[in-house]
Amino acid sequence: xxxxxxxxxxxxxxxxxxxxxxxxxxxxxxLIADMFDTMAHEGGVGLAAPQIxxxxxxxxxxFESSERYPEAEAIPLTxxxxxxxxxxxxATEEGWEGCLSVPGLRGLVPRYxxxxxxxxxxxxxxxxxxxxxxxxxxxxxxxxxxxxxxxxMRVRDFRQFGFSDEIVLTQEA
Numbered sequence: 001x002x003x004x005x006x007x008x009x010x011x012x013x014x015x016x017x018x019x020x021x022x023x024x025x026x027x028x029x030x031l032i033a034d035m036f037d038t039m040a041h042e043g044g045v046g047l048a049a050p051q052i053x054x055x056x057x058x059x060x061x062x063f064e065s066s067e068r069y070p071e072a073e074a075i076p077l078t079x080x081x082x083x084x085x086x087x088x089x090x091a092t093e094e095g096w097e098g099c100l101s102v103p104g105l106r107g108l109v110p111r112y113x114x115x116x117x118x119x120x121x122x123x124x125x126x127x128x129x130x131x132x133x134x135x136x137x138x139x140x141x142x143x144x145x146x147x148x149x150x151x152x153m154r155v156r157d158f159r160q161f162g163f164s165d166e167i168v169l170t171q172e173a
Contacts, residue, residue, distance in 0.1 A: 017056055031058065035052065083118070094156075101145075105164065
């Protein structure tokens with residue numbers, strides 16, 4: 001089922017999400033199915049449960065190809081519950097981000113280039129991956145939602161933030 005995506009300004013997007021304590025339940029499977037339906041309907045590359053009003057530490061992400069990010073390499077479809085992020089090194093990179101909860105806008109956001117993430121899938125199976133570049137950016141963006149952080153809060157230079165159709169999207173900031 002496609003669910004409405006909360007937009008920036010809704011106080012539920014600023015809350016800390018709670019850990020999932022039970023896996024492989026009908027409710028959890030239904031939530032994840034709804035999240036994938038909603039993400040596909042909206043054309044996103046990721047979605048966090050708080051974006052559809054569910055205050056749980058659940059994110060999904062992944063795509064074969066993306067109209068929003070045509071240059072990005074494919075990311076495997078992933079369910080990540082109770083994620084743990086560990087940054088590898090200090091290297092960061094600024095990149096353009098958008099968000100289904102901040103429709104029509106884009107901003108240049110600094111993110112760590114490499115990270116290790118761990119957590120669980122909906123069945124309670126442990127997931128651990130080491131990733132970099134766009135994959136790492138997507139994971140950080142989605143996990144921020146679990147802590148009530150929207151990407152505009154991370155924008156350093158608001159000359160590099162605005163409506164998608166008004167901004168020339170380049171990597172030279």
